[in-house]
Amino acid sequence: MKQVVKTLIEKAAQAAFQDGALPSADFPEVEIASPKADNHGDLATNFALVMASVQKTAPRKIADAIVNYIDDPDRIIEKTEIAGPGFINFFIRATAWLPFLKEIHEKDMRYGASGFGKGERIQVEFVSSNPTGPLHVGHGRGAAVGDSMANILAFCGYEVEKEYYINDSGRQIQTLGKSVYLRLKELSGETIDFPEECYQGDYIGRLARSLFSDGEEVLPEDEAAAVEKCARLAAAQIIQGIREDLDGFGVTFDRWFSEQSLYDAGKVDAALVELKSRKIVYEKDGAIWFNSSAFGDEKDRVVVRRTGQTTYFASDIAYHLDKFHRGFDRLIDVWGADHHGYIPRMKASVEATGHDPDRFQVILYQLVNLLRDGQPVAMSTRAGEFVTLKNVIDEVGADAARFLFLTRHYESPLDFDLEVAKRKTNDNPVYYVQYVHARISSIVRKANEQSMGGIEWNEDAAAALNTPDDVHLIKLMMRYPEIVRNSAVYMEPHRITFFLMELAAAFHAYYNKHRVLTDDSTTTAGRLYLVTAVQKVIRNGLTLLGVSAPEKM
RNA sequence: GCGCCUGUAGCUCAGCUGGAUAGAGCAACGGACUUCUAAUCCGUAGGCCGCAGGUUCGAAUCCUGCCAGGCGUACCA
Structure with a gap:
């Protein structure tokens, strides 16, 4: 729909210019937004505002000209308004939304998917916890973010591999x-x-x-x-435990990569040789240093200690070099915020070994505070006394944990309250969203029992979907593909989570206001068609987050 | 000291990369179950968007400087 209106505006602007109603043909990209307030229409553009300085004309005048030249043969637009400083608001005819509902049903599991990534190869490396002890909640956040990020990228047409790097050396x-x-x-x-x-x-x-x-x-x-x-x-034993814990969390990897294997294959030495030949390492005080300060790091870093042992940094250089050699176009590492000091030197090493540092990206998630009823749970790693990820999953469930990890931007610190995570109320949004899926499943079951007709597209039934509440749901669902794409572009899985909560709220409100199964078979068919579309979108979104979509609750 | 992250309703957080009157949930108060699952909904109230400047038609969003909290600052990872 945005595309449709965008095209109408572009054509209108051209026509206005040809007729002399606009002085310049230097048009910026048309941006279409979905306004928050209903009285601002269904769609709106700031086109006239953005163009004001170029056209040297008052924004409202430009808006006027464009509106006059809009040619809308399919009568999609019910009316337009020029508002505020020069926004153009479009009110779309209610029935114009209906074809998009059909699209959701047809694309089904693939609704929201795109070829945006064009098959670009991305590797997402996450968790990569040292095999010296069990995973804790912090790793859970990394696992949830990394895994759903990989799902989202794959859904957007990237070719994604998930990898766990095992520091089994040193x-x-x-x-x-x-x-x-x-x-x-x-x-x-x-x-x-x-x-x-x-x-x-x-x-x-x-x-x-x-x-x-x-x-x-x-x-x-x-x-x-x-x-x-x-x-x-x-x-080996600890890694096995980690693998099992992640399995129980619904997180799997395409590859478990051993650090030791880099040494065994001589790849660490090879990387050092390469750095030497590029003259970006030097010897000082008996150690070998990487000249990372020449690439933006605040100081140089040791790669081979005076003792002759290589540092972890050395094998990390070799590891990331190896990733590029394996043909990945882009590398995404998911790290806890306590590792942020490591980013400049890794970027430096990527650049120094001849690769574009922008192709190496780090998702840095802030640390997790584990709480119980608002009180911090003691997490002393030194004393080895801590609540493991497995403890948490056993107590609150994988779905609740995964969803909760994704209810915040990863740059925001997360308070994970065990008691809240167990609650089955609005405090805990997983159930709120899953409940939508279960409720609709229940309606469908009921409809089948009473043979109230299939869920097929037909014009009459669709025409029954003419209240603002129907349109509101459709409009919301139409935003989903864009949400998914932005979530991939900005590498922010939480956008999906928030969208699902919003869609869930809209559905629950609809459910309380409108009965789906009614005496009128046309209305029933239309509403069934609508709510099963909602069900699909919810299920698709939950799937990307790695959360189940239950039939019953 | 320096670097990164954070600061938005009493609490926990969003805010579509500069747009219109800043939004949810929880907590508070008042309502809705003989009807498809009340794990739900409807309503009321709640704000100097940390502070001060700047950039422009327009700033929670961008720039500068402060203030507060977290993390980092190893020949540890």
Whole structure:
């Protein structure tokens, strides 16, 4: 509809210019908006305002000229008004909306989809939590954002791959091995002094026990080898747990990428060689430094320590280089805000290795505060005492958790209240939205029981949809494809969430005001056609968010 | 100190990338279930959009400077 009106305006402006009613043919892009206030019409444009300076004419005069030259053969427009400083408001004839309803039914699961991405290859990397302990709520937010972002991009015609990067190499893994090893010694009766830098959580002890309780695995005598073995087994076990937790959250990956595999394939060395040949690393104080300050970072960064060990940054450079080598056009990393200091150096490394830094994007989500009834839940990672993501999902359910994570812009800190998440009221919008789907399912069931006719398009039935409430729902649903697209463009999944809440509110209001199943078969058919369209849009949106659309509640 | 994020109704948050009278939910108050699911709806009340300048037809939105909170500032990740 926006397109239709836009074309009408463009043609009108041309015609006005040819007739001399407008002095200049230098027209800007026509922008059509859906006004908030009903008395501002169904659609509106600020075209005349934007053009005022170029035309050197008062905005209202320009608006006048354009309105006069609008040629509307299909009589889509009921009337136009020039308002305020020079807005043109369009009032669309009620029946002109109906064809779009048909479109929703025809496109069905694909309504809202587009080819916008043109098959561009995007990799979304998210969670990528170190395999040194279970996931907590913060990771849940990253998982929800990353996963639905990937869904949305795929729905918009991008070719998307989801990846989890496993830091299964380096010092943290060593520390993990040592922690497990020491707990094992403890189990066998030794008293040991558990170092502060080791992982403190109870899960380390449980892990140690489970790994060696069946007697299949035996520790080598040599301590270094024993620690090494503990590290390997423990990391594998933890990753398995992470995978299961994410599975329970409805999050899956196309690929789990091991950091160690980069070393094994010599890719970290290769990346360092490449940096050397480009002369963007240098030696100082026995270490090798990456000249990231030349690419906008605030200082240079070490890639090889004095000890000869590479830093995580070195393998991260190699990793992202590898992503580009795999042919991705765009890389999106989803990180917690506590990593934001890492962005400039990663951007720098992308540029330094010869790639466009704009093709590497980071979604930085702010941290999650876990609450219960408004009171903070203690989350001491150091002491290893924290509520895991699994705990949260078990308590509130995956749907509620996922939806809640997406009810805020990711740049806004999130208070996640366990008690609110469990509530089945308007406090907790998941159920509010899912309830729409369940309610409509129920209506359809009832209609089938009473054989009140199918849900087919026919002109008479559609013509029964002539109240402002009918049109309001249709107009809302027509905005959905644009919402999805903007959600992809700006990488903001929460736009879908808010749209769903708005559509849900409109439906609930409609439901309370208008009976769908009536004595009049034409009206019934029309309304069934309308509400089942709503049902489809709700289901499509929830699907993008990774939330189920229940038939019953 | 420097960098990033945030500041909008009592609380939790939106605000379509500069548009018209700033919107929801919760909490408060008053209403609606013999009717398709009340996990719902209708109404009332609630605002110096952190503060001060600037940019222009027009600013919650863009720029500058302050103020407050969070995070970061390693040869940790």
